[in-house]
Every structure is written in structure tokens, then in C-alpha cells.
Amino acid sequence: MAAGTSSYSSIFSLKNSRPPDDTVFYSIYPDSCLSSSSAEDLHSLHLQILNYVQPLTAPYIWQHQPFSLSITPAPVPHLSGHLCFGDNLEDEWFVVHILFEISKRFPNLSIRVWDSDGEFLLIECAFHLPKWLNPETSTNRVFLRSGRLHILPPSIFQETPNLEDALRLLASQDGKDSSTSAPDAVQLHLNKKIGEYPERAYGNVHKVRVLVPVSVAWLLRHEPCLISLSVEGFYDRDIDSMKYAARMERLLPRGKQEEMVEVVVRMSRTMYAQLVQQKFQAPACYPMPERSNVAKYLEAELGMKIACGFEMMYQMRKKQGAEGKGSTWEAFRDSLERSGYFKGLLPGSNKYKTLLEKAEGYYQNSSLYSRARNLKDVDLDVDQFMKDMESVMGLRGSDKNDSDIDLEEGSSSDLDFDDDYEEGSEHADDIDEDGENEFMHSYSDALNKELKATTLDKTFVHANEETSKKKDEGTSNVDDEMEELTPVDVDFNLVKNFLESYSSQEGLSGPASNLLGLMGLRLPDDVGKGK
Structure with missing residues (x-):
């Protein structure tokens, strides 16, 4: 049994290979990376951070892959990682919470975090940001440090700073009253969001x-x-x-x-x-x-x-x-090789063996070893x-995590504007019902005219279609421009196409079945066939 179980557990211990869609990225820069620090120091920090976050992450189940870090030697030596959160946004915000906790525990670090949409922390605090800050001006300006969000202002860097200059400035700052600390309104809004974790993640x-x-x-x-x-x-x-x-x-x-x-x-x-x-x-x-x-x-x-x-x-x-x-030790040793830990020494030499033994000691005291020891x-x-x-x-009936999570009180889309918000901006509430109906009728007429000039019109079912056919049979000489336009039956076409899409999936996953599942609906296998 031992040989069999170890063979397939090695495959299951592989890192996730999903493409980086819906992915959060993060980089951790120690102040020492700007000096002539040794690779051993970076490896030591690597293991210290992993061991620190292990109690935080142990009770949690990640959607696709766990929180991880690896050593990146260039352009500035640092620790980096990424995590695909897919359909589970809780993973992304739990990562942010972990990074904030790391910055509190290790104050001599500067941390960057972003996702596929860019600087999503700024998006979360959009109504409280200074007007000069936008996606074009935020490059190398947004960092986490000592448990706070830092934004490098244009009064210090008029042009986009390079990464090393930004890190040197952050390393020279001290405390929350530094010139780079984001406004209090931004800090409060972000802390309100992150303060729900880790309890919200565990829930x-x-x-x-x-x-x-x-x-x-x-x-x-x-x-x-x-x-x-x-x-x-x-x-x-x-x-x-x-x-x-x-x-x-x-x-x-x-x-x-x-x-x-x-x-x-x-x-x-x-x-x-x-x-x-x-x-x-x-x-x-x-x-x-x-x-x-x-x-x-x-x-x-x-x-x-x-x-x-x-x-x-x-x-x-x-x-x-x-x-x-899938050996985690082999992956760890490979990362040591790539980052220059062994200093070009020949494998088998006395100095190489000494460094290898030291690395093994680090590894066996890390959470990587504790997770993998039950598998090789x-x-x-x-x-x-x-x-x-x-x-x-025996734990039957003691499940207290099955209760629903309370909805959070508001989000970045709430009416939580700063003093610069203009009261004259347009709202959806300003559109009265009559105006909306008039717009929809005009839009429907324009759509029908466009469809009449194409074969696409034949793929839609129109309201009163049978009546329209009879009328067409008796007035075949009526000019097409004067022909009465019958509106598209939107509801019927939506349901008809939805069922056809579901039927074409043949039991596999797809957009139609996923949407139905989210609505709590299940259809029989033969739905839509022959209809």
C-alpha cells in the first residue's frame, strides 16, 4: 500500500498549473536587498515568513492553490508569489490580510500586491484617493509597510520612480507619520475591509x-x-x-x-x-x-x-x-540553486555539503516539511x-461553520464619497419611468429596423408572429418600408436560447448549467431536445 499511495500523492503534491487569470500577485522586498546582503539572509527570511503565516493559513482551504513564496534573484533580490483565486474572492482578500500581518511582524519590509485588474487596493479606496493618483501615475508608488498603505507622492517623485529609488525612500521613512503614509481616510476604509479577516475567511x-x-x-x-x-x-x-x-x-x-x-x-x-x-x-x-x-x-x-x-x-x-x-524538498533545493545559494560550489565538495546540511535544517523546521513529510x-x-x-x-453535529456569513456593511461602491464629490452628477434615480419606457421603445424600434436588413432577424421569434404571417400573405404588395414592425419577444427568445445552450452541453459544465446552478435550478437531461 505504501508504494501505491506515495506514487499518486507525488502527483497531487504538484503546484497548481492553472493560467494566471483571476490571480493575485505579491512581492516582498527586505530593506537589506538594497545592500550587499547574502543569499542566506534571504533564505532565512523566506523560512521565517512561511513559519509565521502557517498558523494563519492552516485552518483555511484555498480554492486552487495555497499561499506560497519563492526567491526571485533579479532585478532586486526579493520574495514573490502568486495565487489563483478563481471564483473565490475570499482567497484574494485573505492574501491581503496575510501580507498586512507580515508587514506588521517584519517592519523592515516593503510589500507590493496587485491582481489581474491592477492596483486593486486603490480601486477599493477609490473615493478617498488624491486626485493626482490614477492607473497611469501609480507605478512603483503603492506599497504596504509596517501595517499601513504607503503612496509615494509627486512632491517627492514628480516622475514615475524606479523600483530601487522607491524602496530606498520607504526604508528611510519611520513610523505612520512618514510622508509616504496614505491619508487616514484611505487607511480607515482599508482597515475596515481587512479587519474582517481571518474570521471571515475561516467562516x-x-x-x-x-x-x-x-x-x-x-x-x-x-x-x-x-x-x-x-x-x-x-x-x-x-x-x-x-x-x-x-x-x-x-x-x-x-x-x-x-x-x-x-x-x-x-x-x-x-x-x-x-x-x-x-x-x-x-x-x-x-x-x-x-x-x-x-x-x-x-x-x-x-x-x-x-x-x-x-x-x-x-x-x-x-x-x-x-x-x-512533486517533491517539495527538490523544489526548495532547486530554488537555492537558482538564487546562487551554493556560490558555484561543486556538488559533493565539503563546503557544498555544509551549505546543503544547513539548508536541510532550515527545511525540516519549515511548514513545507511538515506538510510533505507524510507523502515521499x-x-x-x-x-x-x-x-x-x-x-x-465523533465530531458529528459540532459543525458551527455551516452558518451563513453576514453580508458586509457596504463596499467600495457604497455612497461613501469624499468632499470633492460633485452633487450635480447624474444618477440612475433621475430617470423617471416614462422616460425609461420611451427610451426602450425607441431602442426596440431601431433594433428591429437593423434586423430587417439582415438574415439575423430570422433567428428571433417575434411577438404576434402568426398574426404577422397572415397579414403578410394578404398584403404582399405593401412596400417594405411601410411594413409594420413587430417587436422581438425578448423573454421567449432568452428562454429558448438558454435551453438550447443547456442541451448542447450534453451533461458537461458550461455557461448555462453554471448559471442555473447559481440560481438553484436543475433541469432534466433531455431538456430542449427536439424542441
Whole structure:
């Protein structure tokens, strides 16, 4: 069992390979990076930060990948990382909270954080920012330091500062009264948002009881965060990966004879919605209970989706040649090589061995080692495992994270304007109902005229279409310019096209099924066929 479990756990321990869409990026610059500091100092800081944040991140389940840092040697030596948050914005703001806490614990650091949209912290505080600050003028001006947001003003740098000059200025500042500290209104607004964490992030973790094969239970017991890979594999499945789920060769080798166990799984609420909202037929080889026991069947159905997600992710990564390359120690050692830690020494030399032993000591005291040590020689004691499962099930009924999260009081879109807000600006409330109806009628007429000149008009169903046809048969000589325009039946066309889109998905994930799931609706498989 040990050889088998270690082989697929190595694949599951790989870093997430999703493209950087919906991704938050961050860079941590120690003041010492501006001097001739050694690579060893940066590695020491790296491990100190990882160990500091480990208690913060341990109770949390990330949507796609955990918070991580790596050493970047150029252009200025620093620590950097990125995290794909996907559909779960809680991940992004939890990262911001972690970075603020790091800046408080290590005051001699300057931190940058941004996402696919740019400086999203400025977007959050948009109504309180000075007028000169915009996306074009914010380059190398926005940092976190000592638990506060810092904005480098034009009174110090009229032109866009380069990164090293900006870092030197920040390193020379002292305390919250520094000339670079953002206005108090900005700090208060940002602190109100971040102050909800980490409790809000922990409240986003959902517990659910499922029935899964013993191999899947083993994975989730030793590495609970791997649930994110399972949900990703299931939610992003395609025709090729579904072939692996149909056979379940790795995680269900004995088919319906495989031992099934009941476990409590922790996942984000977004993951839970992604699993529940999609209808998925269990593979023929998968053991499912009778539908008469509804509660047990639902537990087994959710567990089946998790198991299939693991199988698809495992097989796809194995196919890509990833097996055996997931060692966190190897990744850590490679980062040391790239950053020049070994100073060009030959492997096997006495000095090289000394540095290697020191690095191993750092690694074994880090959270990386504590997370990975149960994976590279594992012997699964089935009897002890079942006892552990029973102890976990003793927590039945103690779930207090299932309560809904209270909605936050306002956001950046609330009417929280500064003194420069102009009262004469236009609001949606200024448009009365008559004016809105008149606009919509005019818009509809213009749209119909455009459609009449194209074949696109034939793809829409119009109101009173049958009456219109009869009229056309009796007045075929009426000039087209004088023809009565019948409006498009928007509601009917929306529903018709929506159902056709759902039917074309053939049970796979897609826009229509995702939208229906968010609305809490489930349609039969044959909907829209032949209609």
C-alpha cells in the first residue's frame, strides 16, 4: 500500500498549473536587498515568513492553490508569489490580510500586491484617493509597510520612480507619520475591509459529510488542502478526462468491491457549490447506495464527484509526465540553486555539503516539511485509520461553520464619497419611468429596423408572429418600408436560447448549467431536445 499511495500523492503534491487569470500577485522586498546582503539572509527570511503565516493559513482551504513564496534573484533580490483565486474572492482578500500581518511582524519590509485588474487596493479606496493618483501615475508608488498603505507622492517623485529609488525612500521613512503614509481616510476604509479577516475567511470553510473510497479518505486525511485539486479536476472536466473517471483505475482498483468510508471534508463554499450544482452520472464501476435512503445517497453522490475529480486530475497529470516530480524538498533545493545559494560550489565538495546540511535544517523546521513529510515512505495501517475515521465522525453535529456569513456593511461602491464629490452628477434615480419606457421603445424600434436588413432577424421569434404571417400573405404588395414592425419577444427568445445552450452541453459544465446552478435550478437531461 505504501508504494501505491506515495506514487499518486507525488502527483497531487504538484503546484497548481492553472493560467494566471483571476490571480493575485505579491512581492516582498527586505530593506537589506538594497545592500550587499547574502543569499542566506534571504533564505532565512523566506523560512521565517512561511513559519509565521502557517498558523494563519492552516485552518483555511484555498480554492486552487495555497499561499506560497519563492526567491526571485533579479532585478532586486526579493520574495514573490502568486495565487489563483478563481471564483473565490475570499482567497484574494485573505492574501491581503496575510501580507498586512507580515508587514506588521517584519517592519523592515516593503510589500507590493496587485491582481489581474491592477492596483486593486486603490480601486477599493477609490473615493478617498488624491486626485493626482490614477492607473497611469501609480507605478512603483503603492506599497504596504509596517501595517499601513504607503503612496509615494509627486512632491517627492514628480516622475514615475524606479523600483530601487522607491524602496530606498520607504526604508528611510519611520513610523505612520512618514510622508509616504496614505491619508487616514484611505487607511480607515482599508482597515475596515481587512479587519474582517481571518474570521471571515475561516467562516467561508464549509464542512460536509461524504462517502468515499478508502484511498480518497487517506488523501484527504493527510492533505486536506488537496480537495481543491479534486474540485478543479471535476469542475473543469472535458471529454478526455471523463474517460479516466469512467474507469477509475487508480482510486477504485477493485471496482464495486472497494471499501467505502464516511468522512468529514472541509472545502470552501464556492467548491461546495461547484460540486453540487452539476449533475453527474456515477461510473458503472462505482459503488452507489440505493436511492431510497436519500441522506446516504447524497453523501455518496458528493463523495463520488470528489473521487472522480481526483482520478481525472491524477491521470491527466500522469499523462503529462508529472509523476515523481512533486517533491517539495527538490523544489526548495532547486530554488537555492537558482538564487546562487551554493556560490558555484561543486556538488559533493565539503563546503557544498555544509551549505546543503544547513539548508536541510532550515527545511525540516519549515511548514513545507511538515506538510510533505507524510507523502515521499507511507505505510497505511488500516485498523488505525478506521479508528481515526471514527474519531473524526465523533465530531458529528459540532459543525458551527455551516452558518451563513453576514453580508458586509457596504463596499467600495457604497455612497461613501469624499468632499470633492460633485452633487450635480447624474444618477440612475433621475430617470423617471416614462422616460425609461420611451427610451426602450425607441431602442426596440431601431433594433428591429437593423434586423430587417439582415438574415439575423430570422433567428428571433417575434411577438404576434402568426398574426404577422397572415397579414403578410394578404398584403404582399405593401412596400417594405411601410411594413409594420413587430417587436422581438425578448423573454421567449432568452428562454429558448438558454435551453438550447443547456442541451448542447450534453451533461458537461458550461455557461448555462453554471448559471442555473447559481440560481438553484436543475433541469432534466433531455431538456430542449427536439424542441
